[in-house]
Amino acid sequence: MPRAARRPAFVILGLTVALVGAVMAGVAFGAVPVSLADIVGAVTRALSGRGGSGANDALVLGLRIPRVAMAALVGACLSGAGVLYQALFKNALADPYILGVSAGAGLGAVLALALGGVGAIAAVLVPASAFVGATLTMMLVVAIATRAGRMETLSLLLAGVAVSYTLAALTSFAMVMRRETMARIVFWMMGGLQSATWQYVAVVGVMLVAGLSLPLAYSRELDIILLGDERAGQLGVDVKRFERMVLASASLMVAAAVSVAGLIGFVGLMTPHMTRLVLGPRHRLLLPASVIAGAIVMVLADLFARVVLAPVELPVGIVTALAGGPVFVWLLMRERRRSL
Amino acid sequence: MTALGDVALQYRDATLGYHQPVVSDTTLAVHSGEVVGLIGPNGAGKSTMLRAVTGGARVLGGTLEVLGRSLATYDARSLARVVAALPQTVSATFRFSAREFVEMGRHPHLGRFSDLSAHDRAVIDQAMERTDTARLASEPVDTLSGGDLQRLTLAQTLAQEPTVLLLDEPTSHLDLNHRLQVLDLVRRLADEGLAVLAVFHDLDMAARYSDTLAAVHDGGIGPCGSPREVLTGALLGDVFGVSAVIGTDAVTGSVSVTPVLRRGETPQPLGVRVHVVGGSGTAARLLRRLVLEGYEVTAGALNAGDTDHEVAVALGLRFVPLPPFAPVDAHAEAEAAALAAVADIVVVSATPFGSANLGNLRSAVGSGAPIVLVGSLGPDRDFTNGAAAALWADALASGAVAAATEDDVMDAISEVSGR
The missing domain is CATH 3.40.50.300 (P-loop containing nucleotide triphosphate hydrolases)
Structure with missing residues (x-):
């Protein structure tokens, strides 16, 4: 057992401190740098009801903080979903992007966007539609990959990829049919956090909490399911019910992330894997630690996307894919002796 | 319990x-x-x-x-x-x-x-x-x-x-x-x-x-x-x-x-009948091997409780069953002789002979079939005051083949049976 796993509280505390640091950096850096004093001042003024009186208050409170908060939430959602998929499918390569769930959520979101709806309605309708898309896609991929009650790693990944492509085509079709919304959708699809607002932060935050709370309560079952479905049943896990709960929770988190940030790959793959390497496989620690680590990764990736070619902004999905692709290949190559 | x-x-x-x-x-x-x-x-x-x-x-x-x-x-x-x-x-x-x-x-x-x-x-x-x-x-x-x-x-x-x-x-x-x-x-x-x-x-x-x-x-x-x-x-x-x-x-x-034997393991019968005089577990392996090679195998008198008896039962052989420690009496000897008489070859395994089972050896030597004798009949095997040794010598004199090992026995049998 890795030594760190004996002190879960310390690990979580350390990660939280790191997240606060990343958030501060994310708020401070950008096209216009903001000093730490300005940030603290803006937050203090906002909390005491005198928001907006400082020089940089509008930038900090209206743009930077919602954006960084959104990045953190999206990273947390993707990483949390990745942990759940990897446990349920006993597969270190499982991740919302590779399984096609992101694409499903994306199609759901695009349909909602294309059918109209703006403002508060969109803020609820888009994630709801993304959730339906994610859930249906997951069911489809599992059905395709399951043959005679068994699910092979390769067929699961292939089914995910095949379904992803099909859904991407449908998404493009939906976009072409509604040309007037196309630019907005394209921008969103590439994976960006530019449109972050407090309203979306609230919606995604609620979905993260909703998607995470049951799996956190079932962390022991998440450990036991790694022993195989039949063995988990022998040890007292109601496998079918547990599977449905986990898949619904994961879909909820993927839908939350995708509906605000588009398709962002590999965060849900890399972060849980790295966290597991360091902290071991016990979900009681792994799940919350991965969620926080995912938030950190995403905040830093978004910061990088904003500043590397400033004033031009890269879609954050490009950054995560550039970093995550090689990691995926590395995982694939050592897959034969993989251990969760 | x-x-x-x-x-x-x-x-x-x-x-x-x-x-x-x-x-x-x-x-x-x-x-x-x-x-x-x-x-x-x-x-x-x-x-x-x-x-x-x-x-x-x-x-x-x-x-x-x-x-x-x-x-x-x-x-x-x-x-x-x-x-x-x-x-x-x-x-x-x-x-x-x-x-x-x-x-x-x-x-x-x-x-x-x-x-x-x-x-x-x-x-x-x-x-x-x-x-x-x-x-x-x-x-x-x-x-x-x-x-x-x-x-x-x-x-x-x-x-x-x-x-x-x-x-x-x-x-x-x-x-x-x-x-x-x-x-x-x-x-x-x-x-x-x-x-x-x-x-x-x-x-x-x-x-x-x-x-x-x-x-x-x-x-x-x-x-x-x-x-x-x-x-x-x-x-x-x-x-x-x-x-x-x-x-x-x-x-x-x-x-x-x-x-002892798997169903379907027995090969085509060779049409050669081998009668084995055993006892004290000395013939168990030979019996199984002969069956596996396709010989039709019979055995002399064997006492219950003897491994040879159990193997003969498991292999489904014809032999003369006796109760534990019962001597080979005249009746049993006659039955054993009848089995030996219709055999193409008779094998005497490395069993010791005493007064109780001497009849087994007598029925084999008197069968008239070609005989293969396993080992030599020294004082460690002969507890009959020379009666068994005399029968043994008779058999050798009339052309019996002496075999030292199980392989020699198999060679001798295939030679005698002309295969």
């Missing part, structure tokens, strides 16, 4: 399987304090009977009761507090420590948000000590050997504190020492009141550790009873298609099974 406890697990006219029934109309009771062994060929449904309890297979008809309540009234957690199962194989592709792995066995006893209590930890400690895995506690399970992992999984099942334990060929990956260790432990747990239903492939182990054996074949349960009642030559022929010598293990006193 002490008096049996209550029925812990009861199959009542149960039909079990997956989409199709695998075993039908099965009735079997497992009592507390009892080890019931399931034996039978591969694919007969032994594992299905276990998996029907823990949810891997379905109950398609009849009932299955655990502690007097229908299986359907249990949910996964309440069932796991009563029934634990040790699977055939365990794979570990995760980095849990051995202790964390065993802790998973406490799951059905723990509340959703409760942590391991002092009692839980004591149960885990004891489970690991009894399975000799305590020293592995901090090892990652994915680095353990198959045997360690199997014993660790047993510890995991013991952590469940079950009333019923299901074992599916529990020791197939263990070396001899650990195999005995695990089965001794299972036996002890049963003596303490656990009800055990176990699938065995090794019939000797099944006989040694079970109170009751049930043979599963042809889609149902066949004979069921004590090992001595169930493990008979007829059953082994019916269920496994094997001819076997059923004996008693000299040390443990349990039934021992030595397979």
Whole structure:
């Protein structure tokens, strides 16, 4: 057992401190740098009801903080979903992007966007539609990959990829049919956090909490399911019910992330894997630690996307894919002796 | 064996399987304090009977009761507090420590948000000590050997504190020492009141550790009873298609099974008849070898209790059976002579001769068939004051072939029979 796993509280505390640091950096850096004093001042003024009186208050409170908060939430959602998929499918390569769930959520979101709806309605309708898309896609991929009650790693990944492509085509079709919304959708699809607002932060935050709370309560079952479905049943896990709960929770988190940030790959793959390497496989620690680590990764990736070619902004999905692709290949190559 | 406890697990006219029934109309009771062994060929449904309890297979008809309540009234957690199962194989592709792995066995006893209590930890400690895995506690399970992992999984099942334990060929990956260790432990747990239903492939182990054996074949349960009642030559022929010598293990006193011949193993008959004079276990291997090469084999007089007698029975040979220690009297000698007279070749194995079995040698030498004599008849084999030596010398004088080893015997036989 890795030594760190004996002190879960310390690990979580350390990660939280790191997240606060990343958030501060994310708020401070950008096209216009903001000093730490300005940030603290803006937050203090906002909390005491005198928001907006400082020089940089509008930038900090209206743009930077919602954006960084959104990045953190999206990273947390993707990483949390990745942990759940990897446990349920006993597969270190499982991740919302590779399984096609992101694409499903994306199609759901695009349909909602294309059918109209703006403002508060969109803020609820888009994630709801993304959730339906994610859930249906997951069911489809599992059905395709399951043959005679068994699910092979390769067929699961292939089914995910095949379904992803099909859904991407449908998404493009939906976009072409509604040309007037196309630019907005394209921008969103590439994976960006530019449109972050407090309203979306609230919606995604609620979905993260909703998607995470049951799996956190079932962390022991998440450990036991790694022993195989039949063995988990022998040890007292109601496998079918547990599977449905986990898949619904994961879909909820993927839908939350995708509906605000588009398709962002590999965060849900890399972060849980790295966290597991360091902290071991016990979900009681792994799940919350991965969620926080995912938030950190995403905040830093978004910061990088904003500043590397400033004033031009890269879609954050490009950054995560550039970093995550090689990691995926590395995982694939050592897959034969993989251990969760 | 002490008096049996209550029925812990009861199959009542149960039909079990997956989409199709695998075993039908099965009735079997497992009592507390009892080890019931399931034996039978591969694919007969032994594992299905276990998996029907823990949810891997379905109950398609009849009932299955655990502690007097229908299986359907249990949910996964309440069932796991009563029934634990040790699977055939365990794979570990995760980095849990051995202790964390065993802790998973406490799951059905723990509340959703409760942590391991002092009692839980004591149960885990004891489970690991009894399975000799305590020293592995901090090892990652994915680095353990198959045997360690199997014993660790047993510890995991013991952590469940079950009333019923299901074992599916529990020791197939263990070396001899650990195999005995695990089965001794299972036996002890049963003596303490656990009800055990176990699938065995090794019939000797099944006989040694079970109170009751049930043979599963042809889609149902066949004979069921004590090992001595169930493990008979007829059953082994019916269920496994094997001819076997059923004996008693000299040390443990349990039934021992030595397979002699597989059904379908006998080749085309050569049309050559070999009569073997044996005794004291000296002809057992030769009898089997001759049958395997396609000779038609008969044997002289053999006493019950002699290995040669058991092998001759298992091989289905014609011979002259005698009660234990009975002498070859005139009647038996005449019968043996009749068998020898129609043989193409007569072989005298390296058995010692005394007054009781001299008739066997006489019937062989007097048969007129070509004779192969194994070894030499020194004072270590001749307890007849020279009578046997005289017959031996006569035979050699009239052209008998002397053979030193079993191979020499086979060579001599094929030479004499012209093959």
